[in-house]
Amino acid sequence: MPENINYEIGVEHGMEDIVVDLMNSLSTIKELSELNYQLSVNDEKLLLDKALSTLIQNQDMERCSFFLLNEDEQVLVNVTGLSYFEVLEDLNESFQSRQFKVGEGIIGLAAEKKTLQHCHNCREDERFINNGAEMDGAMPGSIISVPVFAANLELIGVLNISHPEPYYFTEWHIRLLEIYKNMLGQLISNYRLFHQMERQIASRTTKLERAYKDIKRLKEHYENISVLDQLTGLYNRRYFYNQIKMTMAGYERYGQAMCLLIMDIDHFKSINDNYGHIFGDQVLIDIANLLKTQVRHADVLVRFGGEEFVIIFTNTSCANGIMFAERIRKEVNQLFWQKKDDSIRVTMSIGLYCHDNDCCQSMPRANIDQIIHYADMALYAAKKRGRNQVVKFSKELIEE
Ligand SMILES: Nc1nc2c(ncn2[C@@H]2O[C@H](COP(=O)(O)OP(=O)(O)OP(=O)(O)O)[C@@H](O)[C@H]2O)c(=O)[nH]1
Secondary structure (H helix, E strand, O other): OOOOOOOOOOOOOOHHHHHHHHHHHHHHHHHHHHOOOOOOOOOHHHHHHHHHHHHHHHOOOOEEEEEEEEOOOOEEEEEEEEEHHHHHHOOOOOOOOOEEEOOOHHHHHHHHHOOOEEEOOOOOOOOOOOOOOOOOOOOOOEEEEEEEEOOOOOEEEEEEEEEOOOOOOOHHHHHHHHHHHHHHHHHHHHHHHHHHHHHHHHHHHHHHHHHHHHHHHHHHHHHHHOOEOOOOOOEOHHHHHHHHHHHHHHHHHHOOOEEEEEEEEOOHHHHHHHHOHHHHHHHHHHHHHHHHOOOOOOOEEEEEEOOEEEEEEEOOOHHHHHHHHHHHHHHHHHOOEEEOOEEEOOOEEEEEEEEOOOOOOOOOOOOHHHHHHHHHHHHHHHHHOOOOOEEEOOHHHHHO
């Protein structure tokens, strides 16, 4: 075969034909370059179908097919095949998946030798293996098989064009096929790379989501077993319930008095609303620090939740409990925060329950839940009576 483009073999070409062929080739190149491997297809076979139908529509190739290399088994599997007639009629009837071993037939040889194989006359060429083509009426007269490589020069598969007439293809077709196979190689490489990246992203996302769930579960676990309030560093409600059981046991056993204070910052919502949550947090931290200075080692101080704190004064008479509560209320009144031109102060309402034989002989004997409930009732009364005050629980409150 001469090196120059040879129009002598097969078809006679006039100048007009050459221009038409050139235009067709440019159209094919344009369409191939426009195939969107990212969005339009999510299956490699579909991408190859589109590429082949582009080839066939713009070129005088009667039939195109693509054989993908299955590297593990060293076979070439026919994933798609189209004839000009099928593209025109929008059919894909005659496609029957065949396969060749690497080295077997024209297609297998193209893969093995990694070079284009041109069979001018299939009936006479020993390299051509019929493999059932004659039976289904697809027996070609001539065929060109061209290996297609990925960007990393690994073999992807073999592109074939065939025509019922022998000696049909010319140097022109060969040159075009060299261009098309490069474009096809790029297209498939990009497609694989893109989808590999997608899979990697999806797998990483799944791993991250799993890690996030694990962290969340661990966080919840540690929060569940933690007895400390994260914001203020005080003990939390869980610790309180453990401690009050022990305090009550001491009271039962040794007749020790104790006082329970439930303290609630007045109108705390407006602090958040007017100055923001971060400032609200700071107020909670500062009040918690102040409360720390008001308790002894044996007492129990907890953040009960939100803007509510609880103290158990152990071994403390009712009179002392009221005195301590008053002192706390006044100390809180002394606190202030400067925010631009605003000097911000807060007040605190305190409900008190005394567990003291001397002063509360006439009180019903209360369990833990009742004690908290009584202190809460006293707090509610303090709020109702105008806030910024201490109210001790008494039987009268139940009647109120
Ligand atoms: N900044 C901050 N605000 C909190 C936190 N926990 C609870 N709060 C807020 O505390 C406010 C409590 O509001 P309310 O229950 O309406 O009570 P109040 O405004 O203090 O009014 P009174 O109790 O009736 O005097 C709500 O706005 C909560 O969002 C916290 O950890 N940080």
